[in-house]
Amino acid sequence: MAEVKTYNYLLRQDDGKDYRELGEYRAAGGYKAVLKAVRLGPDAVIAEMKKASVRGRGGAGFPAGIKWGFVPKETDKPKYLVVNADEGEPGTFKDNYFLSHDPHRLIEGCIICSMALGIETCYIYIRGEFFEQIDTVTRAIEQCYEAGILGESVMRTDQKLDVYVHPGAGAYICGEETALLESLEGKPGQPRLKPPFPAVVGAFGCPTVINNVETLATVPLIVEHGADWFVGLGVERDGGSRICGVSGHVNNPGLFEVGVGANMRDIIYELAGGVSEGREIKAVIPGGSSCPVLTKDEIDVPLTVEGLKEVDSMLGTCGIIVIAEGTCVVKCLQRISHFYAHESCGQCTPCREGTGWVARIIDNIEAGRAKMSDLDLLLDVADSIGGNTICALGDAAELPVLSFVSKFREDFAEHIRQGCCPFDDQPLPRH
Numbered sequence: 001m002a003e004v005k006t007y008n009y010l011l012r013q014d015d016g017k018d019y020r021e022l023g024e025y026r027a028a029g030g031y032k033a034v035l036k037a038v039r040l041g042p043d044a045v046i047a048e049m050k051k052a053s054v055r056g057r058g059g060a061g062f063p064a065g066i067k068w069g070f071v072p073k074e075t076d077k078p079k080y081l082v083v084n085a086d087e088g089e090p091g092t093f094k095d096n097y098f099l100s101h102d103p104h105r106l107i108e109g110c111i112i113c114s115m116a117l118g119i120e121t122c123y124i125y126i127r128g129e130f131f132e133q134i135d136t137v138t139r140a141i142e143q144c145y146e147a148g149i150l151g152e153s154v155m156r157t158d159q160k161l162d163v164y165v166h167p168g169a170g171a172y173i174c175g176e177e178t179a180l181l182e183s184l185e186g187k188p189g190q191p192r193l194k195p196p197f198p199a200v201v202g203a204f205g206c207p208t209v210i211n212n213v214e215t216l217a218t219v220p221l222i223v224e225h226g227a228d229w230f231v232g233l234g235v236e237r238d239g240g241s242r243i244c245g246v247s248g249h250v251n252n253p254g255l256f257e258v259g260v261g262a263n264m265r266d267i268i269y270e271l272a273g274g275v276s277e278g279r280e281i282k283a284v285i286p287g288g289s290s291c292p293v294l295t296k297d298e299i300d301v302p303l304t305v306e307g308l309k310e311v312d313s314m315l316g317t318c319g320i321i322v323i324a325e326g327t328c329v330v331k332c333l334q335r336i337s338h339f340y341a342h343e344s345c346g347q348c349t350p351c352r353e354g355t356g357w358v359a360r361i362i363d364n365i366e367a368g369r370a371k372m373s374d375l376d377l378l379l380d381v382a383d384s385i386g387g388n389t390i391c392a393l394g395d396a397a398e399l400p401v402l403s404f405v406s407k408f409r410e411d412f413a414e415h416i417r418q419g420c421c422p423f424d425d426q427p428l429p430r431h
């Protein structure tokens, strides 16, 4: 096993400082990257972002610099920056770190992005259940207005920037970028057809950049240290360090900042302390619950967008969920499927109807009420959701089903043969 290098560029070491306080943040060099961005100028900042090859940290992995480049330079409409702080994907808890402990890092990233793209209004859309985080970010914004970091003249430059916090109302679908825009506009959170993409027609019909919290939090680092340095932390076409969260049956669950490309098995065994009670791994979900599950033989992979594609899964949000031997994978899938059935917005028929069907068939399998033919029915129903919906929630509901059933078919069949869950009397390690 190779030693996994960890970093403290994004995830600060516990040094007793309270980075929610503007004074502490500035004392540690905070907001200096804004001044450097002013010196560089908008075109150079966008060029650095492209060169840094930072892939979006919200799940889809789209290169942030390229996305910024899609925003029209000349337009008579206002442009907006929208921060996706909805963080609703099960297994994902990294953005929460910035919202709870380091909100100025996010605000600094927002200022630099706004300067580069000529944006004067930014909305931070925060998950509704994050009551304390909403207060923390709001307070940080207030501190910035008082200090002249936000408002009519950002740090005495001719840049104007207003930042607003918009709390969500607890719907997972509002993390999908166009549903988020609908919600921001005061409408029900239902995804829009794309194209047009938000960079051209976004919030209130105007050009809009939507980025994840962690994506924007990396921006001050890129400006401060340069794109070459940032690229060097990761791999070609997937630069930087990123925060991966490990949860589930591990001895030391938590957040770890690693270079993009770190090995997933090593992260689980070295950083997260290995599997609870010395058990073997049964399965790993690599990037949040919507990513296809992996068996223990498939986890020797680099954490990159391409690396996870090689094993037919996705890097997603880098939220690794470890499932120990002795766990009922049918119950895991049941839990995941009920989540997607509950969170479907109901706009597209295959998702509205299909997610409920899927959950009910899995309920029957878990309870021992199913027939063998239900396994193929399950695959068929799941297959008819993905690719047939406006947004990717349909794929998120389909992919776990296909991967769990194909990789652990025997476990599903055993439930049907025994007429009950064979794992019901197994004590499970809990975290």
Ligand SMILES: Cc1cc2nc3c(=O)[nH]c(=O)nc-3n(C[C@H](O)[C@H](O)[C@H](O)COP(=O)(O)O)c2cc1C
Residues within 6 Å of the ligand: 055, 056, 057, 058, 059, 060, 061, 062, 064, 084, 085, 086, 087, 088, 089, 172, 173, 174, 175, 176, 177, 178, 210, 211, 212, 213, 215, 216, 391, 392, 393, 396
């Ligand atoms: C159902 C669904 C839920 C999503 N939830 C989130 C979320 O909570 N946070 C997030 O940043 N991106 C989420 N996304 C991805 C966003 O649509 C979008 O790709 C992302 O905000 C873009 O930011 P990035 O390019 O910086 O990653 C979700 C996507 C889907 C389909």
